[in-house]
Amino acid sequence: MGKKKITPREQDYAAWYQDVIRYGDLAEPAEVVKGCMVIKPHGYAIWEKIQAGLDKRFKETGHKNAYFPIFIPESFLKKEAEHVEGFSPELAVVTIGGGKELEERYVIRPTSETIIGHFFAKWIQSWRDLPLLINQWANVVRWELRTRMFLRTSEFLWQEGHTAHATHEEALEETLRMLEVYAEFAEGSMAMPVIRGVKTSAEKFAGAHKSYCIEAMMQNGYALQAGTSHDLGQNFGKAFDVKFQNAEKQLDYVWQTSWGVSTRLVGGLIMTHSDDNGLVLPPKLAPVHLAIVPIWRSDDQRAATLEAAERVASGARDAGLSVEVDLRDQSPGAKFFHWEQRGVPVRVEIGPRDVEAGTAVAKRRDTGDKETLPLDKIAPRAVELMDEIQRGLFAAAQQRMQDNTIVADSFDEVRAALKGATAERGGGKFVMAHIADDPEADQKIRSIKATVRCVPLEDKHGGGGKCIVTGKDVPARSIIAKAY
RNA sequence: CGGGGUGUAGCGCAGCCUGGUAGCGCGCCUGCUUUGGGAGCAGGAUGCCGGAGGUUCAAAUCCUCUCACCCCGACCA
Numbered sequence: 013m014g015k016k017k018i019t020p021r022e023q024d025y026a027a028w029y030q031d032v033i034r035y036g037d038l039a040e041p042a043e044v045v046k047g048c049m050v051i052k053p054h055g056y057a058i059w060e061k062i063q064a065g066l067d068k069r070f071k072e073t074g075h076k077n078a079y080f081p082i083f084i085p086e087s088f089l090k091k092e093a094e095h096v097e098g099f100s101p102e103l104a105v106v107t108i109g110g111g112k113e114l115e116e117r118y119v120i121r122p123t124s125e126t127i128i129g130h131f132f133a134k135w136i137q138s139w140r141d142l143p144l145l146i147n148q149w150a151n152v153v154r155w156e157l158r159t160r161m162f163l164r165t166s167e168f169l170w171q172e173g174h175t176a177h178a179t180h181e182e183a184l185e186e187t188l189r190m191l192e193v194y195a196e197f198a199e200g201s202m203a204m205p206v207i208r209g210v211k212t213s214a215e216k217f218a219g220a221h222k223s224y225c226i227e228a229m230m231q232n233g234y235a236l237q238a239g240t241s242h243d244l245g246q247n248f249g250k251a252f253d254v255k256f257q258n259a260e261k262q263l264d265y266v267w268q269t270s271w272g273v274s275t276r277l278v279g280g281l282i283m284t285h286s287d288d289n290g291l292v293l294p295p296k297l298a299p300v301h302l303a304i305v306p307i308w309r310s311d312d313q314r315a316a317t318l319e320a321a322e323r324v325a326s327g328a329r330d331a332g333l334s335v336e337v338d339l340r341d342q343s344p345g346a347k348f349f350h351w352e353q354r355g356v357p358v359r360v361e362i363g364p365r366d367v368e369a370g371t372a373v374a375k376r377r378d379t380g381d382k383e384t385l386p387l388d389k390i391a392p393r394a395v396e397l398m399d400e401i402q403r404g405l406f407a408a409a410q411q412r413m414q415d416n417t418i419v420a421d422s423f424d425e426v427r428a429a430l431k432g433a434t435a436e437r438g439g440g441k442f443v444m445a446h447i448a449d450d451p452e453a454d455q456k457i458r459s460i461k462a463t464v465r466c467v468p469l470e471d472k473h474g475g476g477g478k479c480i481v482t483g484k485d486v487p488a489r490s491i492i493a494k495a496y
Numbered sequence: 497c498g499g500g501g502u503g504u505a506g507c508g509c510a511g512c513c514u515g516g517u518a519g520c521g522c523g524c525c526u527g528c529u530u531u532g533g534g535a536g537c538a539g540g541a542u543g544c545c546g547g548a549g550g551u552u553c554a555a556a557u558c559c560u561c562u563c564a565c566c567c568c569g570a571c572c573a
């Protein structure tokens with residue numbers, strides 16, 4: 013008698029996505045604030061897991077956390093021509109402070125290259141000050157016209173790394189190192205396969221020399237830019253006069269990088285693994301690994317059941333799992349749905365029949381398989397299951413990406429492949445085609461509401477060829493797809 | 497900014513055309529019975545009908561203005 017039904021993916025993928033977030037208790041629209049969201053405790057717990065995993069990796073690669081102001085003098089944005097042009101349309105600007113019109117307006121940071129550039133200029137004098145490796149966890153604001161929870165909201169949470177180096181080689185190395193950190197995290201922890209690639213000029217970060225990305229494929233075949241890492245060249249160094257004296261006593265501008273991932277990753281996580289019953293979480297990012305649902309009739313049974321539940325719980329906690337024993341005054345069925353919709357990897361049921369037999373039932377979220385096991389085998393088995401689920405989710409996502417990637421050798425083939433694909437109905441694909449990085453080719457692809465996502469760093473599709481729009485020679489195929 | 501839509505109980509909605517002082521489902525509270533896939537029965541609480549003005553004996557309902565949010569297009573981690 014399911015009352016609260018999640019819209020099936022088949023019927024309307026976009027509605028399904030909203031439902032999964034709602035029933036999974038991850039977030040809700042801020043209603044009183046246009047385009048913003050409230051991240052609820054369960055959603056935030058997932059973000060905290062992401063933060064913890066990434067922060068550890070950032071520290072391991074030598075970065076230190078710092079914090080810069082949320083307000084940026086408007087003049088700073090204007091110092092880098094391409095940067096201001098790219099961000100102007102989506103800025104929120106503070107014009108009044110303390111009831112008085114401000115002398116200089118403040119932009120609420122859409123990203124922090126400029127203000128960090130200003131301080132880097134103060135902090136860096138010598139090659140001995142380099143490399144400077146900083147990361148900031150922060151919120152940023154981009155006034156979006158069209159928003160979707162987690163994927164695009166006017167305010168979002170993210171992390172932005174900012175580094176300065178003595179040479180371009182070093183900066184490029186850093187850019188690619190952090191791209192690899194993102195890719196490894198996405199695949200290893202989120203179980204979300206990604207393609208490492210280079211952005212085209214049109215998709216490049218405003219002000220960067222080159223932008224690299226990890227691109228993931230959602231269940232509807234849409235592409236999601238899951239992380240970016242930018243080689244900024246000396247663009248911001250020059251704009252903010254970030255100079256250092258090298259060992260040869262010469263003054264030079266620093267070479268910078270910046271890289272970021274955001275709460276958008278939560279959206280990617282949802283659209284990579286979840287199903288028609290709600291959220292599915294990879295164990296490495298699940299705030300709760302094991303939900304134990306005790307079932308009883310009489311008071312005697314209640315006591316015996318709870319005792320068994322606690323015993324299993326403490327065993328599982330000792331094995332390093334995060335466990336919830338559900339003691340709420342609700343029917344077992346209601347509890348099953350509750351944990352299922354929240355994506356808990358394994359649920360354990362312990363009822364009178366089990367207590368009698370000294371067993372419990374474990375059900376995995378991803379496949380729905382149930383096993384009945386002796387009480388003392390639950391914890392060790394749960395640990396194994398975490399590993400199996402983690403691998404299984406990644407393998408399934410990888411297979412899906414492979415199944416929905418095709419090769420095309422003409423514009424008509426690309427158009428045909430993406431025809432009818434929508435966020436609601438699905439049908440998206442990664443179409444691998446030769447396409448030149450120039451405005452004409454870019455416009456042509458945009459005319460079918462798709463974009464050139466990136467040129468993969470690893471060429472798995474047979475090298476160079478002629479651009480399907482301009483006929484120019486290009487060294488490798490790009491991914492063309494509809495994207496979030 | 498163009499096109500469309502919606503504001504009524506915590507949530508989802510009906511009522512509006514044809515004015516007469518607000519209702520349904522879910523949820524919530526209390527009690528009893530229940531509990532291996534969203535429990536049942538009984539009782540109960542909850543509204544400045546988005547805001548302002550107007551018409552009228554009387555406005556959720558008619559008129560004017562306004563605000564907010566949502567959806568569709570152009571920008572985007």
